Amino acid sequence: MNEEFDFEAYQNDIHRTGRAMLSIGVIMLLACPFAMAYITGSTIEWNAFFKAIISVLIVYVPSCIVEYLIYVPLLGSGASYLTFITGNITNLKLPCAFNSRDMAGAKVGTVENEIISTLSVATSSLVTMLVIFLGVLLLIPLTPILQNPIIKPAFDNVLPALFGALGYQYFKKSIKITVFPLSFMVLLCLLIPSMVNQTSFLLIACGGIALALSYVFFKKGWIK
Numbered sequence: 001m002n003e004e005f006d007f008e009a010y011q012n013d014i015h016r017t018g019r020a021m022l023s024i025g026v027i028m029l030l031a032c033p034f035a036m037a038y039i040t041g042s043t044i045e046w047n048a049f050f051k052a053i054i055s056v057l058i059v060y061v062p063s064c065i066v067e068y069l070i071y072v073p074l075l076g077s078g079a080s081y082l083t084f085i086t087g088n089i090t091n092l093k094l095p096c097a098f099n100s101r102d103m104a105g106a107k108v109g110t111v112e113n114e115i116i117s118t119l120s121v122a123t124s125s126l127v128t129m130l131v132i133f134l135g136v137l138l139l140i141p142l143t144p145i146l147q148n149p150i151i152k153p154a155f156d157n158v159l160p161a162l163f164g165a166l167g168y169q170y171f172k173k174s175i176k177i178t179v180f181p182l183s184f185m186v187l188l189c190l191l192i193p194s195m196v197n198q199t200s201f202l203l204i205a206c207g208g209i210a211l212a213l214s215y216v217f218f219k220k221g222w223i224k
Contacts (some may be wrong), residue, residue: 001131008113009079014118018081025085066204074098074108078118086125090199091159095166096124130208176217 037044071089072080075097083093100120106112135142146155171178185206189196218221 005111007114009116014078014081019076021085062201066201070203070207072097074117075121076114076117078114082118082121082125086128088128091120091162092124092128095162096120098166098169150165160216172222176222177210177213179207180213 034044036042066091071083071094074094075083079093079097083089086093097117097120100106100116101113104112104116106116145151171182185202188202194204214223
């Protein structure tokens with residue numbers, strides 16, 4: 001029996017479930033070190049604890065804010081909750097969501113994109129857990145193969161190959177906007193290699209440059 005899909009009710013359920021699961025996940029992550037300290041009978045040096053956590057928060061709070069502002073509009077609410085719980089956003093979840101959306105012909109911000117992104121991220125999470133489970137079981141038998149110096153260069157270049165192939169799909173859609181931000185980031189990382197590890201901050205600069213160029217090119221009539 002066909003029934004009209006109530007997207008608002010679906011969104012409410014997603015937010016309710018997502019907030020509950022995220023809250024449980026945060027509580028478990030925060031409780032883990034304290035539980036281990038209690039079990040082992042260790043004492044916590046609170047001065048050192050707060051110094052360490054402040055140094056970490058200084059880096060990760062801005063990064064989390066930036067990732068939230070960038071990823072949520074692209075993924076939608078359901079996929080975002082799943083992604084922030086399971087991790088591996090840029091190297092697994094985002095590529096899966098993008099490819100699924102392109103294959104289905106859905107657009108960002110639509111109901112179709114919301115459903116497709118959620119399904120693709122959920123599938124990616126299940127496959128990832130399955131692969132990790134198999135990897136743990138086969139770790140010892142596969143160790144000689146994985147440590148083989150002949151195939152080591154291939155493993156060292158898996159992520160560059162993945163991101164290069166994924167990025168090219170979007171770079172080619174608007175070469176005019178892509179050339180300058182991409183060239184700027186490549187040059188910056190070559191001159192300051194440590195910037196490679198500051199992806200979240202680079203995304204702000206790169207996104208700002210792309211938006212500014214898009215506005216200028218649109219005003220001049222170079223793009224539509």
